[in-house]
Amino acid sequence: MGFLARIGAGFRRTGSFFGEVMSELKKVRWPNRKELTTYTVVVLVTVVIMAVFFWLIDLGISRLIDLILR
Template identity: 60%
Template sequence: MRKMTGIISFFRDGWGELKRVRWPNRKELLSYTTVVVVTCVILSVVIFLFDLGVSELLKLIGLGR
């Protein structure tokens, strides 16, 4: 029974924390999403270029396909 009250207390505390969260409005959410998507695209391009460069370098020294 003691275990059950611990579980109930855990969820009650979690619900209380969620009530104190300041949720973003629509404009902020769009702004944050844009930042994340742009960052992902930039990082993807950087990793692609790095991979391409290493691949070409390995071809030049004869270790690549």
């Protein structure tokens, strides 16, 4: 197989790949506005809870290290 033939085969595979991607995207069930809002709120609340949790853990560990080093 020559160099140009391999390049052409690569372009055909790329085109086939994007065609399959578009086919799969048509099968996706996209969330409606209410679901999207609910999911966004859940993610934001979870992130805030985890941030506070790790902040408290970090604060506790740093205080413990301060006590040990004194």
